[in-house]
Amino acid sequence: MMMISLKSKPKRSAFRILVLCFLMLFTLVPIASATVMPDPVTNLHLKANGGIEWTNPTTPYTSIRIILVNRTTNKQVHSTIVSAGTTTYNYGSLDSSKRYMYTLxxxxxxxxxxYAxxxxx
Known part of the structure; x- marks a missing residue:
């Protein structure tokens, strides 16, 4: 009689074992695709020649996005991505009658x- 009850539920048991293994996989193994947000640049300031300069973070990062916005018209003027290790950038001459903002x-x-x-x- 005991053998009959074991033979009548093998599909359910296999399914339960698979579900249990699946749940254990995600509770025991950290998800590798989760990426930590990188630290921002610091000490962002204007140089004498009109360019900008900053200090890079010591934590890992691969590149830096630079956006220049005309605050007078509230429109993006320029956007670029520079490689890691870069600490200066110069877009060129800016109209002194307008207000601008760099974000990195x-x-x-x-x-x-x-952003900085x-x-x-």
Whole structure:
């Protein structure tokens, strides 16, 4: 009689074992695709020649996104991505009658840091 009851539920038992293994897999193994947000640049300031300069984070990052916005019209003027290790950038001459803002984000595996901003004028 006992053998009959074991033979009548093998599909359910196999399914339960698979579900249990699946749940254990995600509770015991950390998810490798989770990426930590990189640290932002610091000490962002205007140089004498009109360019900008900053200090890079000591934590890992792969590149830096630089965005220049015309605050007078509230429109993006320029956007670029520079390689890790870069500490200066010069867009060129800016119209002194307008107000601008630079924002910089570090990037790591497609994840952007919080931004550092510099207001000009």
């Amino acid at each position: 984000n570090t990037i790591l595996n497609g994840v952007y840091s919080s 901003s510099l207001y000009i004028n």
